[in-house]
Amino acid sequence: MARSTNTQFAVAVHVLTYLAGREDHRPVSSDELSQSTNVNAVYVRRVLGPLRAAGLVRSRPGVHGGSELATDPRHITLDQVWRLLQGDDPLLGLHGPDPACAVGRSVQRSLTALNTAVAAALTAELQHYTVHDVMQGVQPPTTSPSGTTPSA
Template structure:
């Protein structure tokens, strides 16, 4: 299965969770956040920009400056972070077919509609989880489908 190369959401959740629980209230440098997330500091700062614009984090300049959480961790749903960073970008890796191809147009229209359904479903699930939940391990685990008793797995 192909993996997403867009890590902004995961990095944002990691950064917000780190700021919520691992800092003792002290500001944290983007270099420290980079070490924790194991990504380049420039990437961390690119993620922090939209989070700051949304009022989720703030930065303090100076020698003892850095980044800190600007809101309560329990008030930030993962859906808010998702929408902030994902926006209207397609989730399904849509491509632009040849406009002259009737089949290509139909496939594109269908996948575009499905993409919106998938994005809404993801946002609905992410609405149930906060940064505090991630920090405390309160994230729901997926249920495995149950098999009818006596039946064989196919």
């Protein structure tokens, strides 16, 4: 099974959840976040940038500085985090076929339309979950093979 090479969303959710769970509310260094997420501190800082720009995280410089949550985790929806980090990047790994190829043009149009539909479905689902939900260990509803939620 292919793995996504863009882990920024997962790292961002991890970082936000880690910051939200801090009982001492002290700023957390990118080194500590790096250790928790198991990625390089530079990568953590790259992920923190859009979160900071959106007002979800604030950072304090200096030896005792670091990052802290700037808003209630109940108000941070996962679709908001997704949009900050994924933006308009295609989900389906679209490629650029030869423009002279009729098949390539047709496939590209179809995959672009499908990508738009998949992205809309993804963000629609993510809007139902918050960082607080992740802290609580939320489990998505179970669906049947037909895609419908079974009734009780």
